[in-house]
Amino acid sequence: MRADDPFDDPVTARAVIAADGTVTRWNKAAQRLLGHRAEDVVGRPAARLLADGAQAPRPPGDRRWSGTLALRHRDGGTVTVWLLAHRGRPEDGEADDWLAVTPLRSGDTDPVGDPLLWAAMLQSPCATVVFGEDLRLRGANDAMAELLGLPATHLRGLQPGDIGGRHRARELEQHMRQVLRTGRGHDVQTRLRVRGESHEDTWLARIAPLTDDSGRIVGVCVTAHDFTEQNRARARLQLVNEASVRIGTTLDVTRTAQELTEVCVPALADFVSVDLLEHDQGADPTGPLILPVSLRRLTHRSRTAGNPESVTDLGEVVVYPAASPQADSLVTGHSVVASVPSGDLDPWLAVDDAHARQVREFGVHSILSVPLRARGVTLGVAAFTRFRHPEPFTHDDVLLAEEITARAAVCIDNARRYSRERETTLTLQRSLLPRGLPRTAAVDAASRYLPAARTGVGGDWFDVIPLSGMRVAMVVGGVVGHGIQASATTGRLRTAVRTLADIDLAPEELLTHLDDLVLHLSHESGGDAGPGEVGATCLYAVYDPVSRHCALSRAGHPPPVLVPPDGSVRILDMPSGPPLGLGGLPFESVELELPEGSVLGFYTDGLVDGRGGGTDAGLHLLCDALSHAASGALDEACDRVLHAMLPPGRATDDVALLLTRTRGLPSSRVATWDIPADPALVAPVRKRVLDQLGVWELTDMSFTVELVVSELVTNAIRYGAPPIRLRLICDASTLICEVSDTSHTAPHLRRAKTWDEGGRGLLLVAQLTRRWGSRHTAEGKTIWAELGPAEDL
Numbered sequence: 125m126r127a128d129d130p131f132d133d134p135v136t137a138r139a140v141i142a143a144d145g146t147v148t149r150w151n152k153a154a155q156r157l158l159g160h161r162a163e164d165v166v167g168r169p170a171a172r173l174l175a176d177g178a179q180a181p182r183p184p185g186d187r188r189w190s191g192t193l194a195l196r197h198r199d200g201g202t203v204t205v206w207l208l209a210h211r212g213r214p215e216d217g218e219a220d221d222w223l224a225v226t227p228l229r230s231g232d233t234d235p236v237g238d239p240l241l242w243a244a245m246l247q248s249p250c251a252t253v254v255f256g257e258d259l260r261l262r263g264a265n266d267a268m269a270e271l272l273g274l275p276a277t278h279l280r281g282l283q284p285g286d287i288g289g290r291h292r293a294r295e296l297e298q299h300m301r302q303v304l305r306t307g308r309g310h311d312v313q314t315r316l317r318v319r320g321e322s323h324e325d326t327w328l329a330r331i332a333p334l335t336d337d338s339g340r341i342v343g344v345c346v347t348a349h350d351f352t353e354q355n356r357a358r359a360r361l362q363l364v365n366e367a368s369v370r371i372g373t374t375l376d377v378t379r380t381a382q383e384l385t386e387v388c389v390p391a392l393a394d395f396v397s398v399d400l401l402e403h404d405q406g407a408d409p410t411g412p413l414i415l416p417v418s419l420r421r422l423t424h425r426s427r428t429a430g431n432p433e434s435v436t437d438l439g440e441v442v443v444y445p446a447a448s449p450q451a452d453s454l455v456t457g458h459s460v461v462a463s464v465p466s467g468d469l470d471p472w473l474a475v476d477d478a479h480a481r482q483v484r485e486f487g488v489h490s491i492l493s494v495p496l497r498a499r500g501v502t503l504g505v506a507a508f509t510r511f512r513h514p515e516p517f518t519h520d521d522v523l524l525a526e527e528i529t530a531r532a533a534v535c536i537d538n539a540r541r542y543s544r545e546r547e548t549t550l551t552l553q554r555s556l557l558p559r560g561l562p563r564t565a566a567v568d569a570a571s572r573y574l575p576a577a578r579t580g581v582g583g584d585w586f587d588v589i590p591l592s593g594m595r596v597a598m599v600v601g602g603v604v605g606h607g608i609q610a611s612a613t614t615g616r617l618r619t620a621v622r623t624l625a626d627i628d629l630a631p632e633e634l635l636t637h638l639d640d641l642v643l644h645l646s647h648e649s650g651g652d653a654g655p656g657e658v659g660a661t662c663l664y665a666v667y668d669p670v671s672r673h674c675a676l677s678r679a680g681h682p683p684p685v686l687v688p689p690d691g692s693v694r695i696l697d698m699p700s701g702p703p704l705g706l707g708g709l710p711f712e713s714v715e716l717e718l719p720e721g722s723v724l725g726f727y728t729d730g731l732v733d734g735r736g737g738g739t740d741a742g743l744h745l746l747c748d749a750l751s752h753a754a755s756g757a758l759d760e761a762c763d764r765v766l767h768a769m770l771p772p773g774r775a776t777d778d779v780a781l782l783l784t785r786t787r788g789l790p791s792s793r794v795a796t797w798d799i800p801a802d803p804a805l806v807a808p809v810r811k812r813v814l815d816q817l818g819v820w821e822l823t824d825m826s827f828t829v830e831l832v833v834s835e836l837v838t839n840a841i842r843y844g845a846p847p848i849r850l851r852l853i854c855d856a857s858t859l860i861c862e863v864s865d866t867s868h869t870a871p872h873l874r875r876a877k878t879w880d881e882g883g884r885g886l887l888l889v890a891q892l893t894r895r896w897g898s899r900h901t902a903e904g905k906t907i908w909a910e911l912g913p914a915e916d917l
Contacts, residue, residue, distance in 0.1 A: 680703030
């Protein structure tokens with residue numbers, strides 16, 4: 125054989141015939157066999173080479189043909205030869221033409237007397253073929269001949285490429301040459317389509333050297349082992365392992381169903397759909413299923429782009445009749461395999477004729493329906509469809525689909541339970557937060573709250589609380605943990621803060637009482653850890669628009685951000701204080717004067733830790749985001765902060781943000797008088813008050829204000845201690861009367877009996893005002909009453 129042209133083999137006649145039946149190549153061995161020169165044959169119809177009366181073979185359905193054929197010799201005689209013809213595969217890089225071969229007979233290839241063949245036949249345990257040093261086939265046993273679908277007696281003298289699959293044959297030749305050169309055996313895994321089968325199986329070719337008595341390598345023995353089942357088992361195990369990793373990465377029902385389809389297409393099926401039973405608020409189904417079954421299409425996936433074979437859109441309701449495998453599997457709770465009949469798809473797909481014709485175009489031939497069951501509850505059904513896979517679903521395929529679907533069902537059930545619990549917790553949490561911030565004369569406010577995306581709703585909260593004297597309290601806090609328990613604790617703390625704020629406690633005193641409450645809740649929880657079992661942080665601030673002073677105290681909470689009107693952002697330096705729930709440790713407060721228009725930013729740690737990188741980096745980023753907050757709308761500033769501070773998507777932890785812009789009350793809207801401790805001088809005080817109401821154009825409130833002032837001042841003179849001071853604070857819609865003295869005795873509202881001469885003063889004040897109360901100060905106490913326009917009384 126010429127090394128530069130393997131086609132021109134002197135002992136194997138070869139010819140290449142194009143698809144149009146013309147001869148395109150002709151080697152010298154073919155010329156020896158039939159006497160025709162290449163220039164006399166190439167370019168002419170191959171049918172001219174047939175002997176008179178011989179019938180040309182019809183093009184076979186598969187890619188190979190073999191048989192005995194009568195050919196015409198150049199001298200006019202007839203030559204009967206056994207011919208093997210196979211067509212090249214374009215996908216293997218071969219031309220789509222036919223190669224016809226037949227070995228020329230020689231006298232030294234008698235298989236009976238060939239000791240090499242005899243040794244190979246004795247040593248081979250399975251389908252075996254023997255090649256000599258020249259890589260010509262010396263013989264094959266019956267098992268190999270049956271595997272190839274060719275008679276062993278006609279194969280002698282052929283090379284691997286002559287038998288079929290030239291691309292794979294060339295690869296096999298390289299391995300055989302390596303064995304001849306090194307003398308060491310070699311295993312090669314390949315895919316082979318057995319004659320008569322519609323699919324390719326996995327085979328292991330074991331190539332071993334053959335030696336003579338002197339130890340010289342004289343050939344190779346190739347034995348074939350069917351590894352199809354082992355390969356499929358390994359692929360199934362790999363798919364199960366992949367499913368355990370890829371399914372259930374999130375607590376989202378739809379995403380989990382999508383992960384199921386992504387794992388199974390195209391490894392197990394060509395099209396997979398997931399339909400879930402509809403139940404109110406995700407509740408577990410009760411009672412038997414009633415046919416026909418209605419489900420909602422959650423997701424589907426196809427190996428064909430665009431899912432053209434799908435007959436149901438995502439989110440639509442699909443109704444499966446009793447004859448469908450989906451309904452059968454739902455009712456019985458077992459997997460159902462159905463071979464789709466060629467004439468009618470409606471009972472299986474529950475679609476109209478137009479859609480059925482569309483699906484038939486894809487050649488759907490097998491459907492596997494597996495119920496989605498978790499914890500004894502049927503959630504829905506997963507349908508696996510094959511139209512490109514040539515084989516129907518086998519028993520092993522059913523077991524594999526059930527294993528993967530069972531994993532997905534548990535993950536879907538977990539996601540449904542999590543979604544239900546999260547929705548309940550989120551509803552509770554939002555109900556515990558203020559639905560809207562109150563409009564006060566002290567501050568403008570805007571807020572945002574974002575629940576955690578993965579860990580569940582936590583205990584972050586905020587509030588704006590109007591206080592007496594036009595003052596306002598601003599509070600933000602966080603409870604350790606997530607879920608309903610954290611939300612419930614949040615509700616308790618917010619209620620406690622509002623109650624404590626109503627009695628006008630100083631910030632550090634309020635946190636001390638709140639610390640006692642958290643410590644009490646910790647002991648109530650029954651935790652073995654004792655104090656600190658229920659943990660929380662809090663920041664409490666009180667701003668007075670009259671003095672423009674703000675007092676702040678914090679318990680383990682991040683410090684607020686201050687943005688003065690000039691835009692210079694800074695983190696307030698103030699004592700951190702211990703977290704709530706430790707007990708017995710003091711809290712400190714700071715007081716600072718804020719120019720009108722200053723912005724205070726209160727937040728929880730989920731905001732500054734949103735992008736990672738540490739708290740310091742988060743605080744620096746927060747200051748940058750608030751650099752323009754001194755001007756513009758606070759709502760826009762909130763959105764700008766969240767966009768800058770949080771990663772794309774949802775927050776990884778709870779986030780609460782409260783921005784307030786301070787206002788100042790002009791001195792012209794405040795009037796203050798020192799009151800002598802003489803009841804006879806109350807009349808001149810009333811006169812001054814009436815004159816001030818005239819200046820403020822509030823004369824319509826004169827009668828009520830005069831009565832309230834008279835009662836409060838008289839009570840202070842009788843029961844208080846000098847010095848006594850009266851202050852009026854006027855806002856656009858509110859008038860506040862305050863009477864202060866140095867006595868720490870608080871007044872009590874009581875109902876006077878019929879013949880009592882006293883006890884009616886505070887009752888009248890309570891009836892004539894919006895609200896009233898008292899607050900203790902370092903110097904004594906203040907009794908206050910808040911009045912609105914006359915029509916509000």
